[in-house]
Amino acid sequence: MTRGWIALVAICSAAACRRPPQPGEPLRGLSAAERARFDSGKVVFDSAFTPEKGLGPLFNGRACASCHEDPVSGGVGEEVEHHATAFHPGGPGRACDELAALGGPVFQDSVTPLLRAALGIEKEPVPPQATAIAERTSPDIFGRGLLDAVPDSEILKYADPDDRNGDGISGRPNRFLDGRLGRFGRKAFVPTLREFNDGAFLAEIGITSPSVPDEGTVAGKPLPAGTDPAPDPELSAHSLELTDAFVRLLAPPAPLKQSSEAHRGSEIFAQVGCAGCHVPKLRTGDNPIPALRHQEVAAYSDLLLHDMGPELADICFGLATPNEFRTEPLMGLRLAKHFLHDGRAKTPEQAIQMHAGEGARARDLFDSLPPADRAALVAFLKTL
Amino acid sequence: MHRVTLLSLASLIAPLALAAQRPPTPPPAAQPTAPHDSVRGAIRAVDARARTLEVTTGVGYALRVVRLQVPASVPITDRKGGSQGAPIKLAELKPGDVIRAAFGGRATGFVAYTIERVGRMESTP
Numbered sequence: 001m002t003r004g005w006i007a008l009v010a011i012c013s014a015a016a017c018r019r020p021p022q023p024g025e026p027l028r029g030l031s032a033a034e035r036a037r038f039d040s041g042k043v044v045f046d047s048a049f050t051p052e053k054g055l056g057p058l059f060n061g062r063a064c065a066s067c068h069e070d071p072v073s074g075g076v077g078e079e080v081e082h083h084a085t086a087f088h089p090g091g092p093g094r095a096c097d098e099l100a101a102l103g104g105p106v107f108q109d110s111v112t113p114l115l116r117a118a119l120g121i122e123k124e125p126v127p128p129q130a131t132a133i134a135e136r137t138s139p140d141i142f143g144r145g146l147l148d149a150v151p152d153s154e155i156l157k158y159a160d161p162d163d164r165n166g167d168g169i170s171g172r173p174n175r176f177l178d179g180r181l182g183r184f185g186r187k188a189f190v191p192t193l194r195e196f197n198d199g200a201f202l203a204e205i206g207i208t209s210p211s212v213p214d215e216g217t218v219a220g221k222p223l224p225a226g227t228d229p230a231p232d233p234e235l236s237a238h239s240l241e242l243t244d245a246f247v248r249l250l251a252p253p254a255p256l257k258q259s260s261e262a263h264r265g266s267e268i269f270a271q272v273g274c275a276g277c278h279v280p281k282l283r284t285g286d287n288p289i290p291a292l293r294h295q296e297v298a299a300y301s302d303l304l305l306h307d308m309g310p311e312l313a314d315i316c317f318g319l320a321t322p323n324e325f326r327t328e329p330l331m332g333l334r335l336a337k338h339f340l341h342d343g344r345a346k347t348p349e350q351a352i353q354m355h356a357g358e359g360a361r362a363r364d365l366f367d368s369l370p371p372a373d374r375a376a377l378v379a380f381l382k383t384l
Numbered sequence: 385m386h387r388v389t390l391l392s393l394a395s396l397i398a399p400l401a402l403a404a405q406r407p408p409t410p411p412p413a414a415q416p417t418a419p420h421d422s423v424r425g426a427i428r429a430v431d432a433r434a435r436t437l438e439v440t441t442g443v444g445y446a447l448r449v450v451r452l453q454v455p456a457s458v459p460i461t462d463r464k465g466g467s468q469g470a471p472i473k474l475a476e477l478k479p480g481d482v483i484r485a486a487f488g489g490r491a492t493g494f495v496a497y498t499i500e501r502v503g504r505m506e507s508t509p
Contacts, residue, residue: 177426198444203445
């Protein structure tokens with residue numbers, strides 16, 4: 001009897017080890033030290049800031065987990081925030097002005113009581129120079145460490161800016177302000193996960209750090225005296241590194257087991273051309289973290305910009321025109337409650353039908369499918 | 385008493401000797417202070433007549449604009465596309481050029497010490 005129990009426990013333990021990561025769990029194969037950093041980083045990620053601890057004076061959320069929360073820390077959020085830029089194609093300057101001198105591109109929707117008392121505002125005003133204001137939902141951030149570990153060369157091999165292969169798809173890379181390849185954010189503006197995380201502390205929570213040591217402005221004007229009493233930096237380099245470790249080591253949710261219908265849907269996904277932009281697999285390169293090194297990641301994205309047509313267009317960002325968006329990674333899609341960059345689509349079917357521009361051909365082919373095939377494709381998407 | 389006199393003499397001479405070892409300090413206004421910061425980013429605006437430059441830079445979505453005064457003596461070089469650093473004029477810099485600049489703070493604002501054009505913000509730089 002005892003021997004039987006031991007065998008049963010061993011089998012269950014082995015099964016648990018093989019169980020694919022669930023949302024919020026770390027990558028498999030971490031060292032004890034990496035796992036400890038992941039756990040400590042989650043504490044910072046979940047920590048809510050107060051004005052006394054540095055919150056604001058402008059902010060969108062009080063914690064990382066305020067917006068990345070469902071079903072667990074790192075997941076999606078209901079919040080919608082606002083970005084604004086100015087697009088002037090054909091002018092003497094850069095076509096896109098991220099309005100950095102006027103508080104942009106993120107215009108925060110909340111203020112601390114001290115800033116409200118000083119300026120009488122409820123949010124950061126968007127300056128009249130903005131040519132567009134965009135709504136942005138909070139995506140899940142599972143598996144983003146793997147996307148960070150994909151070499152530039154892997155992304156650039158899918159670029160076809162002049163559509164030389166004539167498939168109607170012409171992905172092109174975005175660039176950060178210093179010329180590096182961008183990949184994070186809905187417009188693929190930010191080159192690395194670390195920079196995205198470090199910048200988000202200031203842009204989203206109003207927290208200064210050694211990486212971003214100065215508070216921003218209120219629409220380009222300095223903060224009124226006394227509205228930011230916490231001494232800078234408001235977050236230590238150590239806490240910044242731990243938060244980065246948590247985000248970096250979050251595993252992508254493993255795709256669900258496919259039914260025969262979903263399996264057929266995966267084939268239709270490729271046949272109608274979705275995979276032209278939603279590239280099913282990218283490969284990571286060398287990396288100091290073994291769990292991120294030379295891994296296949298089911299990104300379903302090429303991380304490049306594509307013209308999605310005028311209906312979806314909103315802001316420019318870096319080299320991205322208002323029409324252009326980065327191919328949204330579909331890993332973890334089943335966790336999403338809203339779809340597309342601003343959540344305007346309530347179902348995956350609606351999202352497909354709102355594709356235009358370079359996505360128009362695949363959309364039209366989807367629309368022309370028999371109902372059973374359309375259902376199969378959607379069933380496949382719901383396994384991701 | 386003799387020991388006290390020697391110690392007193394040493395304490396008088398030591399600061400003088402130390403001061404003599406230091407290099408002479410030029411007047412603060414004339415000293416080009418050591419670069420206290422550097423920036424790498426995309427040029428937002430150039431005003432060759434006013435000799436000013438605006439550079440957009442930042443971390444992630446936390447962006448800022450650095451405004452620089454560019455005295456005529458500031459070396460501006462071109463390393464774009466692997467160039468060897470040929471001298472160029474301020475007026476040759478264009479919005480969208482990626483530059484690296486060393487600068488310091490003065491009472492009048494930030495002043496550039498060196499500027500290098502290292503590329504251009506393009507899909508294929």
